[in-house]
Amino acid sequence: MVRTKADGAGRKGLGLGLDDYENFITAAGAKAPRKQVGGCSSSSAASSCGSPSSSGKNKYAGGNPVKWWPSPKWQKGIGDFFCKENSSDEISQDSPESSATSEHPGVSSMEPGITPMDQD
């Protein structure tokens, strides 16, 4: 251990001899609080603060992040499978009252009883 002037000053300031001072800093070091990382207590560290792969809470956690590939060239559009619904019926059924409300962007009225999930 390298001794510095400051070590001596600290020892003299405490009024301790060399051996007493070494005992003092050893004891003080032993009692110094350890920094907690991630807020885990020592008892729970093994169960909840391990690596992602060792987490017991979710066995699917950890692993690789998603690699976002571009869409493959063979990818078809959803319109190739499902037909567009004919909306002309819905428009023709619109009452004058509902066309008045459609002056306000985003808010439009539908005929009661027509819900998209009915066709699902």
Place this chain on the structure above:
Amino acid sequence: MFEAKLTQGSLLKKILDAIKDLVPSANWECSSTGVSVQAMDSSHVSLVSISLSSEGFDPFRCDRNIILGMETASLSKILKCASNDDSITVRAEESTDTVSFIFESPNQERVCDYNMKLLDIDSEHLGIPEQEYDAVIQMPSSEFQRICRDLTQIGDSVKINCTKEGVKFSAHGDLGDGNILLKQSASVDKEEDQVSIELNEPVELTFALRYLNFFTKATPLSAKVTMSLKEDVPLVLDYRIGELGNLK
């Protein structure tokens, strides 16, 4: 007037988290039976369908059917202002071009309200016919998310092969290939960890992992996902949102 209060506001936050990267804007169609959305992604490859029953809200009031056109990113930003334990009330008058969101803490000591401008969105409604699928697989949603994520390391697409033995997910690419086989499990303790297969006919279909990984953003909504497969028919992933409804 439309007014609907969702006591468990975190569900609406999760719904928005699930769709915000896929659907840029959507019409939220409100009727006496509930709230529904049908929207395509910007490249018109996938279709998102949300159905929320009026019974999942308390109170729920819809005097006249209305459509609320909203940009998903903006709606998501507003909902992020709500705490997870807040209740969320959505309110819209027919005579205005805004929608209001009211967030209330459980003890009602903190009440926030946000108003958002509505948009006129041209949306194409697609008619989805009733289908009988070749295979219907129920599995833990987290398991499916993990499979889709892992296989993106290998290639851009996944081949899903479902037989009576189980369901196999395979990908291949420049670095090699990967296969994940899930067998039907009847002996697991938790029902949500179970893999079950209803098989009419063995089926083998290939899908772009890009879109499957977008769909798996709905994983926090449901412990289980139901996957319906049929030749020449789009894959359906169904995430049930408790008694509230579902997201497909």
